[in-house]
Amino acid sequence: MQNKRIDTFIMGMAIVFMGAAVFIMGLLPWLGRAHAMTVVTMDGKVVPAQPYTALEAKGRKVYIREGCWYCHSQYVRPVTGEDRRWGPPSQEGEYAYDVPHMFGTRRIGPDLTREGGRVADDWHFAHHFNPRMVVPDSIMPQFPWLYNGVDANGRPVPTEDAVALVAYIQKLGSNLGPWRKNFLYISGGSAIPVVPAAVQDGVEEGKKVFMRRCVGCHGETGDGKGPVAVFLATKPRIFKDGIFKFRSTPSGSIPTDGDLYRTITMGVRGTAMPNWHELTEEDRWFVIQYIKTFSDRFKEETPGDVIVIPPEAPNTPESVSRGKGLYDQMKCAECHGVDGTGNGPSASTLRDNWGNPVAPRNFTHGGTDMKSGPAPQDMYKAFSTGLDGTPMPSYADFLNPDQRWDLVHYVMSFGPPDTYLILSPQQAGDSYGH
Amino acid sequence: MAASHGLLENEPLVNGKLVKQWLFWGILWTMIFPLVGVIVSIKFNYPDWLGRTSWLTWGRIRPMHVNGVIFGAFSTTFFGLVFYMVPKLTGIRMVGEKMGFWCLWLWNIGVVLGSYSLMAGYQKGIEAGDYALWADVPLIIAFIVLTYMVIATIVQRKEKLLYVSLYYTAGAMVWTAINFPIGNILLPYWVPGVNNAALHGLYIHYIVGLWITPAGLALIYFFLPLACKNPLYSHKLSLVGFWSIALFYPFVGIHHYLYSPIPNWTQTIAIVTSMMLIIPVWTVTQNFFGTMMGNWKSLQESFVAKFCIMGSIFYFLGCFQGSTEALRGMQQLTHFTDFVISHSHLTIFGTFVVWTMAGTYYVWPRVTGHALWSKTLATWHFWLIVVSFSTMAGVLTLMGLLQGTMWMDSVEFVDTVVAMKPYWFIRTLSGIGMDIGILLFMINMYMTAVEPSPLPEMEREKGFVPVAAD
Numbered sequence: 031m032q033n034k035r036i037d038t039f040i041m042g043m044a045i046v047f048m049g050a051a052v053f054i055m056g057l058l059p060w061l062g063r064a065h066a067m068t069v070v071t072m073d074g075k076v077v078p079a080q081p082y083t084a085l086e087a088k089g090r091k092v093y094i095r096e097g098c099w100y101c102h103s104q105y106v107r108p109v110t111g112e113d114r115r116w117g118p119p120s121q122e123g124e125y126a127y128d129v130p131h132m133f134g135t136r137r138i139g140p141d142l143t144r145e146g147g148r149v150a151d152d153w154h155f156a157h158h159f160n161p162r163m164v165v166p167d168s169i170m171p172q173f174p175w176l177y178n179g180v181d182a183n184g185r186p187v188p189t190e191d192a193v194a195l196v197a198y199i200q201k202l203g204s205n206l207g208p209w210r211k212n213f214l215y216i217s218g219g220s221a222i223p224v225v226p227a228a229v230q231d232g233v234e235e236g237k238k239v240f241m242r243r244c245v246g247c248h249g250e251t252g253d254g255k256g257p258v259a260v261f262l263a264t265k266p267r268i269f270k271d272g273i274f275k276f277r278s279t280p281s282g283s284i285p286t287d288g289d290l291y292r293t294i295t296m297g298v299r300g301t302a303m304p305n306w307h308e309l310t311e312e313d314r315w316f317v318i319q320y321i322k323t324f325s326d327r328f329k330e331e332t333p334g335d336v337i338v339i340p341p342e343a344p345n346t347p348e349s350v351s352r353g354k355g356l357y358d359q360m361k362c363a364e365c366h367g368v369d370g371t372g373n374g375p376s377a378s379t380l381r382d383n384w385g386n387p388v389a390p391r392n393f394t395h396g397g398t399d400m401k402s403g404p405a406p407q408d409m410y411k412a413f414s415t416g417l418d419g420t421p422m423p424s425y426a427d428f429l430n431p432d433q434r435w436d437l438v439h440y441v442m443s444f445g446p447p448d449t450y451l452i453l454s455p456q457q458a459g460d461s462y463g464h
Numbered sequence: 465m466a467a468s469h470g471l472l473e474n475e476p477l478v479n480g481k482l483v484k485q486w487l488f489w490g491i492l493w494t495m496i497f498p499l500v501g502v503i504v505s506i507k508f509n510y511p512d513w514l515g516r517t518s519w520l521t522w523g524r525i526r527p528m529h530v531n532g533v534i535f536g537a538f539s540t541t542f543f544g545l546v547f548y549m550v551p552k553l554t555g556i557r558m559v560g561e562k563m564g565f566w567c568l569w570l571w572n573i574g575v576v577l578g579s580y581s582l583m584a585g586y587q588k589g590i591e592a593g594d595y596a597l598w599a600d601v602p603l604i605i606a607f608i609v610l611t612y613m614v615i616a617t618i619v620q621r622k623e624k625l626l627y628v629s630l631y632y633t634a635g636a637m638v639w640t641a642i643n644f645p646i647g648n649i650l651l652p653y654w655v656p657g658v659n660n661a662a663l664h665g666l667y668i669h670y671i672v673g674l675w676i677t678p679a680g681l682a683l684i685y686f687f688l689p690l691a692c693k694n695p696l697y698s699h700k701l702s703l704v705g706f707w708s709i710a711l712f713y714p715f716v717g718i719h720h721y722l723y724s725p726i727p728n729w730t731q732t733i734a735i736v737t738s739m740m741l742i743i744p745v746w747t748v749t750q751n752f753f754g755t756m757m758g759n760w761k762s763l764q765e766s767f768v769a770k771f772c773i774m775g776s777i778f779y780f781l782g783c784f785q786g787s788t789e790a791l792r793g794m795q796q797l798t799h800f801t802d803f804v805i806s807h808s809h810l811t812i813f814g815t816f817v818v819w820t821m822a823g824t825y826y827v828w829p830r831v832t833g834h835a836l837w838s839k840t841l842a843t844w845h846f847w848l849i850v851v852s853f854s855t856m857a858g859v860l861t862l863m864g865l866l867q868g869t870m871w872m873d874s875v876e877f878v879d880t881v882v883a884m885k886p887y888w889f890i891r892t893l894s895g896i897g898m899d900i901g902i903l904l905f906m907i908n909m910y911m912t913a914v915e916p917s918p919l920p921e922m923e924r925e926k927g928f929v930p931v932a933a934d
Contacts, residue, residue, distance in 0.1 A: 059659065099589065133724060
């Protein structure tokens, strides 16, 4: 009997300690207050977290099944500069629909909290098919069993599981709303780059960078035919032709080094071009020197005069309605559609200079989905320079600055207002002034 | 059967056949699951190796390694040793001995099914509870029956003293019988959001802190005094260790997720209790080295003592590392790096699996009735583990500090991965060294069982209890 009493006491105490811990640490934070279902956006608004769609939920199961979460964590800490690497720190409400959680414990690969929207689906399909095709130094496994045969263009066809997985990945971080517009600005994408003198003869260094980061899509000879290219709807830039979309120089001109620097830093939303803000500034300058060696244009021509972006005119209903008139007058709807969804009558016939189909931008997704950047100034610039190599012309000869701002304001009215990066005059001057 | 066979099958307390069978499977799993780890680690340097088959992809066999070492290698061997240790300490045979055989098969089925479920893609997504629920069922049933057997035996014991190993064994069984269903049934399906992470932090640390740690300590408190033929240094001190573990360990789990959106005050409690764990680590270490005092020469003679002491040194290092990496400042640097992997290997393998090896070196000759087949092999086993494992723990710690520093310095992510590749290669080599050691261990144990060289009479002590000095 004596035994039993002591033993019961010991067992009882052991269980009580554990029970107390489970209650205090595991259950009390949960029971003690409402379970957070909302997120505070970068603009300070409180918005509800969005549950997973059926497809995303299925993709999450694939993510668990393939063990993605052993190498990719899903929380950004507010320390050690993680918010500059990946995006804003994680909030409780962002996880409202996660059962089980995918926090992870080891970062053998990068954190994926903010992965959604970084690059287009195409990039992920190529990357899951064989990561080393995209990132030569990667140690991520390949997932050939998520593909089934090849289509007429030689592109491996993703299975339902692969499609679901990418849908889930693209959902990650999106509960926080259009945070990326601010992030691109903070991560230096908008600053006016000044070419340091030291990099002028960095071609050899630049080649090293190119062969490690760019070669998968743009190809060893800069012909845009790297092994990844077959996966991509928006084809990689063909460097040997020296034609670039995003410039601050007039239509038909080669870009400045600063223009290339800006594209490399910010990436191109909605395409497979990632933002390379993690690369050192030097490496970015070096690789630009190397990219310029592919085309003789950079030897023979000099960039045209950089266009001037004047301070933004007030975004008033009148300006928007004047913009609507210009939208009709300039026949924007021909390609971008009356409703701005990019489904104009001639949309399906559009080809770029190399004969690849191109889709006119769908304006209803707003600023975070604009290729040239999320600020109104970026749109103004696109109107002023055109996107060389595509059917998008320059309107510099047809619209005066005020009219261009009116048109910017009308285009902005198609998308959600919080997706545009509105800069103060001071910031705009720092980023776009001259 | 020859007279030299089945020594303990006729022994009044221990069911030698039961111990032998559990240990047989334990040794086999101790060979297999670390080997899976080597395959996993080779993929760091050769990611396409075995990479085009879905069931051999990194993400599926990594949990097979982790869960296999916990539930296969460590736990199976531990149960084998429990069936030797508990009767000796209680003075009665195990209650429900026959069920022990059934439990062995249930347990093995669980481990095999579980590993299959991971490779086939049915895993739950709960680290250290990854097996599919249907694979957990046999494990949970077996565990509950085993818990009943152990507790019932302890309660009906003849020995008056409740020796510290019994505290730890009973604690480990009861805690885990509660924890296992929480982690495998409640967690993956019911609790949403950051609370899922919080409870998972607790679950995963209950696996290491309320299962592996007390189970391993039960072993060494039993085998170390036997190995060095000294009484335990202090039984009271060992109980201070037990109660401080029981009090502090349940709280520490949240330290896996510092700087996460889990409420900050729970993170703080977890950090404080993690630091308090220095108390049990200190008492345990003091007790082990105190017990060895005056008889260090037993290190030369006894492989049991060798492995006990090796494990104790790794225990001290691993636990100290664990407490420090729970600090916020330290974790900024080390979290998400191989520093954490170094810690988990130092504790799970370097300490607890090594201690089960110590126990096996003691019990296996006694349940087979044969003297150890080869001291040369055992010596090789010992030194291969010492050298390879020290290399592994060292290189992983170093890598963690290096990569953590690179991250803090905003180095591009892939560049930090590239910088780790040579170290990962060294880690693989050290893992292969460890596995060769384990292979020698397995061969040695097999030959001991089949080679009829009888155990010397003097080592056949019966009903021995390691009495404490105070």
